[in-house]
Amino acid sequence: MAMFLEPTETFFQLKDESVKKNDWNLLFKYFSAPKKSYAIIIFTIAVSAFAEFSLPGITKNIVDKGVNEKNLSFVEILILAEFALLFGKIISEFIRNKILLTISNTILVRILSVFWAKLMQLPLRFFDTRNTGDIIQRNYDNERIKLFLTEHTFTALYSVFTFIVFTIILIGYNVSSFFLFLGGTILYFSWIFYFLKKRRALDNERFEVSSKEQDVIFEMVVGMHEIKLYNCESRMQQKWLRTHTKGMINSVKSLKVSQIQSTGSFIINELKNALITLVIAKSVIDGNSTLGTLLATTFILGQLQAPIEQLITFIQNGQDVKLSLKRLNEIYSQENEEKASFIYNKNLTFTGDIEFENVSFSYDNTTPEKTLKNINLVIPAGKITAIVGTSGSGKTTVLKMLLHYFDKYEGRICMSKYNFMQISPSYWRSKCGSVMQNSFIFDDTIEQNIALNTEDINPDALVEACKTANIYNFIMSLPLGFKTKIGEEGLEVSQGQKQRILIARTIYKDPQYIFFDEATNSLDANNERLIIENLNEYFRKKDKYGNQRTVIFVAHRLSTVQNADKIVVIEEGRIVEEGNHESLLQHKGNYYQLVKNQLEIDA
Structure with missing residues (x-):
């Protein structure tokens, strides 16, 4: 029996009490730019606003004084004035948009810099518990914040300013129209706010x-070789399609909400405008207002609609940004690997x-089962220690603990x-070099990867590291040598070549402590033998500070393990044997069985 659980819309409406309520504090620290830039923006807004505010008066005077009094010269002057104002508005908007783009790019760089700086300060275990899509989606949230801080905010300020001034002008023309407008606007906003929770x-x-779709896409791209080799194209396409379909369903739901909201808004707005037009028209018919007033009022209503819609959009964008x-505060509220209070x-x-x-x-604190159980172990300084055992016994976990992956464990x-x-993780890692099972090759040159x-880059140390890792001849056979680009957009290297580059990376760092996790398991027998001989010689050398190297490695192959000063056998999270190769063989325990099985397989 299998049970599939999926969150409903109610789940997303629940409040997360663990997240701080002062999310907006995170926003305000990004909102900074030279005062001169803000002054120019405010000036251009004032120019645009002045042009907008003058148009109703120009329209009224063209009708009431120009047309009614048949004064064509007066009309021509007003039309020229109107064109001049509109031209000034266009120029001011051009300048404002250019400045906004500069501010916007500056803010985006600041936001992303802070975001990635924070990610770099998080403990390694954080990235083991977060999928790639989740982090990428949170990165997209930064773009949304940038737009809100620049385009949306200044548009909203301009809208508020024009809304207030046009409202005052409307009151001057007809008080009854203003109260109708006010009532309709309150109803309009209430209708929009009703949908915010749903949005x-x-x-x-x-x-x-x-996030899930990003993960599936990433998985498909990275795993395309396996997909094609195992003929599972159809299954992976279906997996993506199921995830994408959920996104489409979400889009349909959002569209439905948007359509209902827009329809209601349109009806409220048109009824409001119709009533105001009716009131003004009656006033003109009764002789209490002029035809110019009617046209000016109609123009004002049109101009007021845009600020209202922009303010509604700003409120909705504000909700999205919140x-x-x-979501970003979930990242920023995480404790740094090196805690400020410690x-x-x-x-x-x-x-x-x-x-x-x-x-x-234990990787999972909610279960009583431990990955490591009451480990008592001494790893001698300046010696080579090998950790062996069956798969899943806890060998890699020991190495990860020694690299400060985890800060919560029992014991000492x-x-x-x-x-x-109490040792700084970054300082400790400066003393360490490691090749883990998931070590990464970057999309860069070979020398930059090492x-x-x-x-x-120290050329002599680079060559020496590559010779020790038995990768130097291969690099020199390439047309660009160390300048050859590898990774996603460069030369594709084999698993064995990748491991040798990673070993060279560790040697080049010249660390006091070396951690290898199956660092030679992809090498052929000849390469492995040469590298092991080179490494054994390198391990005995002192580092650049004169310290003896301490080496801890996890391995299965006998050729890698047998020359270690100390061998530790772990089974089911417990240490079951310790000693060197000869003493453990004589004991005929777990290590003996591992060696026996391997020799039988090799035979």
């Missing part, structure tokens, strides 16, 4: 669906052993007698 639920749903800020030890010298004291750890880990929890931690 919020649909936007949250859209975010979830879009949702975006809430004083970490830095500039330490590590000369002693690494010690685990009754360490237990010490580095040269220093409490590991010299990842420095801008100024």
Whole structure:
């Protein structure tokens, strides 16, 4: 029996109490630009507004004084004035848009810089619990914030200004018309606000669906080789189609809400305008107003409609931005890997052993089952320690703990007698080099992929690292050598070549502590033998500060493990054996069985 659970619209309407309520505080710190730029924008808004405000008066005078009094010269002057005002408005809008674009790009850079800086400060485990689509969608939220801070905000300010002035002009022409307009506008806003809750639920749903679709698309692109090799094109297309269909359903729901809202708004607005026109027309017929007043009032009603719609749009955009800020605040409210309230030890010298004291750890804190159970282990400084065991026994977890992936575990880990929890993660990693199972090759040149931690590349160290990793001859065989681009847009390298580049990356860093997780499992026997010999020689050398290297690696192959100073056997999260190759073979326990099975397979 299988149970499939899916959140309903009600789920997205629930309030998240864990998220801070001051989401808008996050917004205001981005809203900064040179005062001169804001002054010019305000000036251009005033010019545009003056042109808008003058048009009703010009229209009234053309009819009442120009047409009624048959004064063509007066009409021509007013028309020329109207053209001059409109030309000034166009120029001012051109200048304003140019400045807004500059401010908008500056704000976007600031927003994205803060966003990515925060992501870089989060603990490694955060990225193990978040899918790619989720982070990408939150990145899109930054674009929404940028638009709100620039185009939407200044448009709203202009709308408020024109709304107030045109309302005052309308009162001057006919007070009854103003009260009709006010009542219709209140009804119009009430109708729009009625749909905000529904729009919020649909936007949250859209975010979830879009995140999942991003994941599926990413999965399909990255896994296209496997998709084609296993003839599962149809299944993956169906998987994408199901996710995309949910997005389409969300779009249909949003369109339905928008259509109902727009229809109601249109009816309210047209009824309001019709009633006002009727009142003014009656006033003209009764002789209380002129025909020019009627035309001017009609013009004002048309001009008032745009600010109202822009304000409604601003309110809706504000709601969308608030949702975006809430999602981004989920990122910003995460604790940094190096907590500001905690004083970490830095500039330490590590000369002693690494010690685990009754360490237990679980990836899922909600279950009692532990991945590591009461680990007591001493990893000798300046020695090579191998960790072996069956798949899923906890070997990689030990390495990840030593690289500061996790900050919540039971027991105690010490580095040269220093409490590991009190050592700065970034400082500790500056002493470490690692090749993990999911280590990444960047879309860059070979030299930039190897010299990842420095801008100024040391050519001698680069060549030496590549020779040790037995990748130098391959690189030199390429037309561009170290300048050859690899990764998504460059030369496709094999898994074995990728592992050798990653090993060269670690060696080039010249670390005191080295962590390898199946770093040679994709190499052929000859390459592995040469690299292991080179690495064993390299491991015995001191680093640039004169420290003996401490090496911890996870491996299955006998050729990789047998020369280690210490071998640790882990099964089901517990240490079951410790010793060197010879002593463990004599013991004929778990390690003996692992070696026996491998020799039988090799035979």
